[in-house]
Amino acid sequence: MQRTHPERRADEPADSAGDEVLVVDDLQKTYGDGEDAVRAVDGVSFSVKRGDVVGVLGPNGAGKTTTIKSILGLVVPTGGTVEIAGVDAHDNPRAVYRHVGAMLEGARNVYWRLTVRENLDFFAALGGQNPAAARGRHDSLLAQFGLTEKADETVNDLSRGQKQKVSLACTLARGTDVVFLDEPTLGLDVEASLELRRELRRLADEEAITVVLSSHDMDVVEDVCDRVVILSEGEVIADDPIEDLVRVFETQAYRVTVDGDVPERVRERLANSFDVAEWETVGGRTRFDVTLTEGDALYDVLDVLRDADLALADVDGLDPDLEDVFLEVTGRTLGEHAEGSQ
The missing domain is CATH 3.30.70.1560 (Alpha-L RNA-binding motif)
Structure with missing residues (x-):
């Protein structure tokens, strides 16, 4: 399905509507030296336009986690460049941080001893925002994820699914331009997962927020993403709209x-x-x-x-679905491990 992007908001970065907000060029990451060296990421390149939702997929060990952490500056790459909103992510990480939110490894992104609302205020403050000024947005997020009645409870007392929702809400708390989500529906029930899919599409279509999503749930990827980047053994082996990938393998x-x-x-x-x-x-x-x-x-x-x-x-x-295509392209399922990659 082809999606259209809204006009640029006044508070958006200088990129014109439809421009590439994320550019990854020849990204490399090698662990160790000499014969023991392991190249986890081997020349990964792709770009994402503002307001697109892109899935980054790969079997376990394909290099996708290292790629995403290198983009976010959590891992120092061996080579290559990353630009977010026109800013070099490694030369000026502080400037890039204002444009990026991320949820990695699920509910461990939040502080379990703080209440739900305190977490939202904390992450907004980290981004340089006045928590009081962001209260309206936070109230909307609480309502959106069914957390209004839990706002003043400590995260440690919540269920696994509720903790996942808090983590998602905190990722969106600063209203950033680019959001990275790792397994965002993990621990959510079916209804909550469907609600999240609708919200991600709304954020992209109505607010021009760019979403980079990694998930083992092919239904979520196929339902939400505009296109997918498939990694295998540290390299990009496919980068196409979902419809095009499926069409290639139609039989x-x-x-x-x-x-x-x-x-x-x-x-x-x-x-x-x-x-x-x-x-x-x-x-x-x-x-x-x-x-x-x-x-x-x-x-x-x-x-x-x-x-x-x-x-x-x-x-x-x-008709083939994305899972069929993934298996055909990589020769492995998402849960299988690729030797030598991270």
Whole structure:
């Protein structure tokens, strides 16, 4: 889905609407020396326009955490540059900080001995804002995340999901231009997760806030992000709009259901001629998935079934989702570890 960006607000940085607010160029990070050296980030480059939501994805060990921490200045990179709102992040980190908010490693971003509101005031003050002047924004955040009644409770007394909501609220407390979120829906129930997705899209579409999001939840990424940057072994292996990535891997795939069982000889004939998988017999019916390559046609599959006197019950088209694309691009699932990267 193509999204449009609103006109620049008066309080935004000097970048004109639609300009790149984050530019990462040839970012590198090597740990150790000599033969023991490990290159966790190997020439990563990408940029993000103001008001976009970009997912940074990769299997465990692909280098995405090191990349994000290097962008934020939490890790000193070995090489490359990072610019945020036109400012070199490593030459002038204090100036960059005014434009950036981040939630890394979930609820550990907040102070559990402070109340919810005290946390919001504290993080606003860190950004040079008067907490009293930010009270209206904080009240809106409390209401948005269902924390109004918990505002004066210490964070330590809250549930895991509520702590996650506090961390998110504190990340947004300063009203920064760029927000980095690591697993933002972790610990949230389904309803809260859906609310967060809507709010992230609203922040991007209505307030032109840029969001860089890392998540293992492909539904969240596909629902919220404009595009994804996929890392593997410290390198960018894909950087495209979600729709384009999915379109690249579109195939003619179908789920076919027939009445009764499919004899073994018919299964073998199908397997020898087509790419079939996921056989399952449920409620007196048998279904299987078939992926048609160039030169194959669905009616060829149906001819095999008709020749075997099998009654066709249903045929459904199967569309790939982002998780399918990710697995195809990287050869691994998000939870798998890549040797040698961080």
